[in-house]
Amino acid sequence: MSGFFQQVxxxxxxxxIYASLALALVLIYRFTDIxxxxxxxxxxxxxxIAWQLxxxxxxxxxxxxxxxxxxxxxxxxxxxxxxxxxxxxPELTVVIVTVGLFVFVNAxxxxxxxxxxxxxxxxxxxxxxxxxxVNISLQTLGTLGVVAAVMGLLFLLFQKTKxxxxxxxxxxxxxxxxxxxIRVGRVLALGWGLSATVGAISGILVAPVLFLDPNLMGxxxxxxxxxxxxxxxxxxxxxxxxxxxxxxxETLSGAYVDAIGSDLKIGVPLAIIVVVLLVRPRxxxxxxxxxxx
Amino acid sequence: MSAEKxxxxxxxxxxxxxxxxxxxxxxxxxxxxVASGEICAVLGPNGAGKTTLLRALSGxxxxxxxxxxxxxxxxxxxxxxxxxxxxxxVPEGRGTxxxxxxxxxxxxxxxxxxxxxxVTAALDRVYGYFPVLAERRRQTAGSLSGGEQQxxxxxxALMLAPRLLLLDEPSLGLSPIITRELFxxxxxxxxxxxxxxxxxxxxxxxxxxxxxxAHVLEAGRFVLSGGSAQIRADGQVAQAYLGYGI
Numbered sequence: 001m002s003g004f005f006q007q008v009x010x011x012x013x014x015x016x017i018y019a020s021l022a023l024a025l026v027l028i029y030r031f032t033d034i035x036x037x038x039x040x041x042x043x044x045x046x047x048x049i050a051w052q053l054x055x056x057x058x059x060x061x062x063x064x065x066x067x068x069x070x071x072x073x074x075x076x077x078x079x080x081x082x083x084x085x086x087x088x089x090p091e092l093t094v095v096i097v098t099v100g101l102f103v104f105v106n107a108x109x110x111x112x113x114x115x116x117x118x119x120x121x122x123x124x125x126x127x128x129x130x131x132x133x134v135n136i137s138l139q140t141l142g143t144l145g146v147v148a149a150v151m152g153l154l155f156l157l158f159q160k161t162k163x164x165x166x167x168x169x170x171x172x173x174x175x176x177x178x179x180x181x182i183r184v185g186r187v188l189a190l191g192w193g194l195s196a197t198v199g200a201i202s203g204i205l206v207a208p209v210l211f212l213d214p215n216l217m218g219x220x221x222x223x224x225x226x227x228x229x230x231x232x233x234x235x236x237x238x239x240x241x242x243x244x245x246x247x248x249x250e251t252l253s254g255a256y257v258d259a260i261g262s263d264l265k266i267g268v269p270l271a272i273i274v275v276v277l278l279v280r281p282r283x284x285x286x287x288x289x290x291x292x293x
Numbered sequence: 294m295s296a297e298k299x300x301x302x303x304x305x306x307x308x309x310x311x312x313x314x315x316x317x318x319x320x321x322x323x324x325x326x327v328a329s330g331e332i333c334a335v336l337g338p339n340g341a342g343k344t345t346l347l348r349a350l351s352g353x354x355x356x357x358x359x360x361x362x363x364x365x366x367x368x369x370x371x372x373x374x375x376x377x378x379x380x381x382x383v384p385e386g387r388g389t390x391x392x393x394x395x396x397x398x399x400x401x402x403x404x405x406x407x408x409x410x411x412v413t414a415a416l417d418r419v420y421g422y423f424p425v426l427a428e429r430r431r432q433t434a435g436s437l438s439g440g441e442q443q444x445x446x447x448x449x450a451l452m453l454a455p456r457l458l459l460l461d462e463p464s465l466g467l468s469p470i471i472t473r474e475l476f477x478x479x480x481x482x483x484x485x486x487x488x489x490x491x492x493x494x495x496x497x498x499x500x501x502x503x504x505x506x507a508h509v510l511e512a513g514r515f516v517l518s519g520g521s522a523q524i525r526a527d528g529q530v531a532q533a534y535l536g537y538g539i
Contacts, residue, residue: 166401169401176384179373
């Protein structure tokens, strides 16, 4: 039985990583109804910045805030320069722009840092706790803690601050938000900045596990899509719960369903996406779109 | 408390034109003067340009000509910048933030204000005008009835402490009793807050009862302007333009 719980703990560890990238996806989707396909690549780029800083001798705990700040500014700039010209147009156009951004950022990272894999040290200490025969690594605990903290901070931002209220208003109805004097463009840029920051955290959590190369986040993005679909694309809580469920489902099916094993694990998020879209398209915590005419 | 209240401002519009792109001009040079603290009604049939007039004033569509609020030009600014100059526009369809609670809708209405005490006082006043909103403060706005949503939209506009309040068809989709109650409150707000009001209406009878001056808009031009009593007395003319008796 402890073998089963061991798998669950492993699943929660990877699920927390999926959750963190899903949070970044959900942040942008809530504001703009846009699925940002470049989310993973932006996270990867941020991770390279952190790696470059530490490789140059900057201590990790200084490199982290610098990376987050640069990522925030990068998100703001991307909204201003790349997304803004297409704002108000069809959503598909903007989604295609994010696909273009995906390719561009991936190639740019390869150009700057090459496609050779780099190993990134973990911010968390080695070692594990033994809880009733189940091994819980400090890495897993740390990842879960960081994701919980990010979710908590986002909750406080949205529910308890004035700018959070403005962000919710813009997400709900941008035209009305303008009529109460909210500078919607700035709020959207802030949303992209926040999303890029959360994505950077995600990349920094993934890199020590997977090794860093420009394709770091490709697989993670698929799992994050599954997490956001399952949890509801407009719900931050849903993103986290969805991420954890996807992580556990992936590990358990890999461990206990022989036909899946480790080779077909990537099919698990696909199956989750299909089933959720068939059974409950808005996800576990999402809101159905209701329009009153 | 009175220090936190904004007082109304005078609106002066000259030669206002607006439309939706080339070849679809809707307003053909409107002149309109609204005194500070006055309620002005704009009447007219569907498609006359009533909504476009309010949209041009609040920056939602681009207007040309001049429109000044106590000397501050309103044209050529984005809606959020016009709002920051004291214009609260309650749009057609109310523009409620349906996913937010009633109280969050009101609080976001005061987004541009920095005076916390004034915002709290304004919230109390809105709940005073519309007690049903106080009862439903924790509900999501989307769950309110049409009449309650219209009250919320007006309440949210008041939170801005506007100098000019633009109301677009507040009676739309509401029962006659609720509409009458709503106009009574608009009049009370105008009296107590000294807010200047421009209200666009199809319900000419009620609008003329509430407003002191009225203008009849027809195909983008004012065809009749004057005191409400005068317009009402001139029933035949109004009937010709509005298509119904007053």
